[in-house]
Amino acid sequence: MKHLLTLLCCTLLLTGCLEEECTDVVTYTAYHPVVLTAAEWRSDDFSTTVPQQVCDPSAFYVYGDILFVLDRNAGLHLIDNSDNAAPRPLKFMNIPGGVGLAVRNNILYVNQYIDLLAFDLSDPANPEFLSRTKDVFDPYTDFAANLHGTGDVTVAYTEGTETMQVDCNSPFYGRGWMMEDGIFFTADRQNLDFAMAAAGAAGGSSEQVGTGGSLARFTINRGTLYAVDESSLRTFSLANPTEPEFMGITRMPWGIETIFPYKNMLFMGANNGMHIYGIDNPLQPEYLSTFAHVLSCDPVVVQNDIAYVTMWGGADCGNRGDQLSVIDVSDPRDPRALQEIPMSNSHGLGVDGDHLFLCSGPEGLKVYDLTDDGRLGAEVHQATDFPAKDVIVLPARRELIVLGWEQAGIRQYDYDDTGRPAYAADISICN
Amino acid sequence: MPLLLLVCFTLLLPPSLTAQQRPTTDGPSDPPARNWYHQLGGSVGWARNGNNDFGPAVALGIGAYYHHLRQFGGLVAGAGMGFELMNADREERLASLTALAEYQLGKRALRPLLRLSGGVALPVGSPGQSLDSRRAGALLHPSVGLLLLPPSGQWGAMVLDLGYRFTRVDFAAADNRGGSFEREVSYRRLTLGIATRF
Numbered sequence: 101m102k103h104l105l106t107l108l109c110c111t112l113l114l115t116g117c118l119e120e121e122c123t124d125v126v127t128y129t130a131y132h133p134v135v136l137t138a139a140e141w142r143s144d145d146f147s148t149t150v151p152q153q154v155c156d157p158s159a160f161y162v163y164g165d166i167l168f169v170l171d172r173n174a175g176l177h178l179i180d181n182s183d184n185a186a187p188r189p190l191k192f193m194n195i196p197g198g199v200g201l202a203v204r205n206n207i208l209y210v211n212q213y214i215d216l217l218a219f220d221l222s223d224p225a226n227p228e229f230l231s232r233t234k235d236v237f238d239p240y241t242d243f244a245a246n247l248h249g250t251g252d253v254t255v256a257y258t259e260g261t262e263t264m265q266v267d268c269n270s271p272f273y274g275r276g277w278m279m280e281d282g283i284f285f286t287a288d289r290q291n292l293d294f295a296m297a298a299a300g301a302a303g304g305s306s307e308q309v310g311t312g313g314s315l316a317r318f319t320i321n322r323g324t325l326y327a328v329d330e331s332s333l334r335t336f337s338l339a340n341p342t343e344p345e346f347m348g349i350t351r352m353p354w355g356i357e358t359i360f361p362y363k364n365m366l367f368m369g370a371n372n373g374m375h376i377y378g379i380d381n382p383l384q385p386e387y388l389s390t391f392a393h394v395l396s397c398d399p400v401v402v403q404n405d406i407a408y409v410t411m412w413g414g415a416d417c418g419n420r421g422d423q424l425s426v427i428d429v430s431d432p433r434d435p436r437a438l439q440e441i442p443m444s445n446s447h448g449l450g451v452d453g454d455h456l457f458l459c460s461g462p463e464g465l466k467v468y469d470l471t472d473d474g475r476l477g478a479e480v481h482q483a484t485d486f487p488a489k490d491v492i493v494l495p496a497r498r499e500l501i502v503l504g505w506e507q508a509g510i511r512q513y514d515y516d517d518t519g520r521p522a523y524a525a526d527i528s529i530c531n
Numbered sequence: 532m533p534l535l536l537l538v539c540f541t542l543l544l545p546p547s548l549t550a551q552q553r554p555t556t557d558g559p560s561d562p563p564a565r566n567w568y569h570q571l572g573g574s575v576g577w578a579r580n581g582n583n584d585f586g587p588a589v590a591l592g593i594g595a596y597y598h599h600l601r602q603f604g605g606l607v608a609g610a611g612m613g614f615e616l617m618n619a620d621r622e623e624r625l626a627s628l629t630a631l632a633e634y635q636l637g638k639r640a641l642r643p644l645l646r647l648s649g650g651v652a653l654p655v656g657s658p659g660q661s662l663d664s665r666r667a668g669a670l671l672h673p674s675v676g677l678l679l680l681p682p683s684g685q686w687g688a689m690v691l692d693l694g695y696r697f698t699r700v701d702f703a704a705a706d707n708r709g710g711s712f713e714r715e716v717s718y719r720r721l722t723l724g725i726a727t728r729f
Binding site: 117118119120121122123124125126127128266268269 | 577578579580588590621695706710711712713714715716717718719720721
């Protein structure tokens, strides 16, 4: 009898007669994707001419008197920064998808998702579109995180209320958000922000080109444009500056974050170390060495054969503490640690002679002395009034342009012989 | 099929378990000399409830019931109430009002029975689930079972039953995200019950 009952129970359990039905009618905040088709974003129409307010700055770059600010998923602001106490908007270029930029000889190079664009900046108030080099970056990387396989891209979400039926037994139900038919449903906007979190930083510096921050993903060195995503270095020949030519990909370990040019080398900041590549042949970067460290987020800058690497261990960066490393790279095939200084909150950084400017997030901007041999000395100044993420140092003008965390905007400082920063102006952001 | 199994099982019982061989005064399996009975029982119910990582998920519920019954020869009819925890994860509980009709086969001390119970069920909420609104739904519960009578003149019979309990209810409640939902749920349970009748 017991076996018969067991058999009967199993039989019934395998049938649909015992399948419970539970349906909830729920009201969600629904976010419908705003999709730009490949044809739309490749229309080569960048003509939104009226200067607009910066809303979500993700990267910045300086060329001459022009400050470029990339607005995430919107476009590029050109700002006349000849007087850093009174920056004046010049132009807004409608380039959604821009993540990295660099300028050389009056030609601006900026990515648009997976394409590379070139503009003539002879008249900065009216940049002239020169060329589009298609499909030179990969989708799903830092350059095109929201690009679909079809080439369409999600640029924003519109918010609305929607009632829908949900199976109470769905494993996705009750998690606070769910995705169905491309629509993101959530009770909390923060869930969408988390899901959409897209990386983006830009900059770069060298030779007769402009200057970027330490979180750059673009740089120009020896007449060649380099761009890094999470796992590769892409090389573009600028032999014909109006039409950059994609030369190839150098595969790298996962976790590449920044690129910095120094002499005939490229220094890549990665989340597990600093990689050095030689560019004696600019079109064929040669791996020289890696200075390995614990998992962390770390930009790198170099001066006088000394590399300064910040290693931030917060959030997604390994949670392994925080420090600034000073590394002797006089022999780029054998970098040697000179100092490892514990820090509390280190991010982007820049150097000018005997001063190092360190962005410390909510602790603001810190200024350290550098000794004659390049080691880190005492902290001599701190500007605590602005949450600093990255900095462009302009030694010739003794100016600092500081990119703020989140939507803090951009703050500019002058600095004196001692490195003391003095407030100059803010570039505020829209509400 | 289950009924056939139970009938066959009963007919194959050894004589020592049948009432005819017992020394009785009122007859082999006669109930006490009254027509009204109380029945108090409980049941466990199983159902498939979607899938988890390891295959079909199972929902388990328990319930307790009381019925007031009247015997009409081989027929029994009555009404009663119950309380059920239908889904512990979702904290769903029901109260029910049911009518019951039962047909007993034979006169033995251990006799098969067929039963149909039906009525209405009402969500009652729980400490973790405050209901905004609710609506009573239908309940239907056919089952087969065995009635085990005590020696004649003694107190309390035992009933075992195997059934299929269908209940459908609607209710609205607040969720844990500050919103609310309206739920329609159809419980389909294989039940195993035990009760005492006195």
